[in-house]
Amino acid sequence: MTEQAITIPINGEEHRLLVSSNRTLLEVLRWDLDMTGTKHGCDLGECGACTVLLDGHPVLACLTLACQVDGRDVTTIEGLSDGRVPDALQTTFAELGAAQCGYCTPGMILSARSLLNDNTDPTTDEINQALSGNLCRCTGYVKIIDAVHLAASRSSD
Numbered sequence: 405m406t407e408q409a410i411t412i413p414i415n416g417e418e419h420r421l422l423v424s425s426n427r428t429l430l431e432v433l434r435w436d437l438d439m440t441g442t443k444h445g446c447d448l449g450e451c452g453a454c455t456v457l458l459d460g461h462p463v464l465a466c467l468t469l470a471c472q473v474d475g476r477d478v479t480t481i482e483g484l485s486d487g488r489v490p491d492a493l494q495t496t497f498a499e500l501g502a503a504q505c506g507y508c509t510p511g512m513i514l515s516a517r518s519l520l521n522d523n524t525d526p527t528t529d530e531i532n533q534a535l536s537g538n539l540c541r542c543t544g545y546v547k548i549i550d551a552v553h554l555a556a557s558r559s560s561d
């Protein structure tokens with residue numbers, strides 16, 4: 405297997421890595437960099453637990469090769485808060501009980517963050533569409549949708 409030297413800016417910090425051509429971004433994040441906020445679910449592109457932002461847009465890290473993101477900005481859940489100040493979505497998910505086991509939560513929040521960055525007042529249909537690739541086995545989704553609406557309303561105050 406050939407190896408390639410890459411540099412990935414992750415949460416604003418550059419990481420230089422030597423990766424094999426079949427190493428996924430998820431493997432790099434979790435196993436090489438110990439950034440375990442990005443979850444390892446199905447590994448098949450079906451659950452959304454591994455969602456991160458690539459240049460601000462959601463991608464599935466389990467289906468993304470590390471060498472494909474050389475030089476591109478990656479945001480994981482570890483990078484979403486501003487120091488000690490949580491992202492508005494992290495606050496509303498906690499307040500409304502939108503996270504139960506929490507396994508889907510990092511991916512949900514990153515997909516929702518991308519939506520709110522583009523659309524500050526989304527409809528429920530738009531939220532459903534944005535989160536359609538993120539599966540949750542616990543919450544029934546209602547509290548998640550409510551948490552996104554609440555974060556949007558607070559951000560526009």
Ligand code: FES
Nearest residue numbers: 445446447452466
């Ligand atoms: S772990 Fe990537 S979509 Fe399920």
Ligand code: FES
Nearest residue numbers: 504505540541542
């Ligand atoms: S909170 Fe458990 S899978 Fe969503």
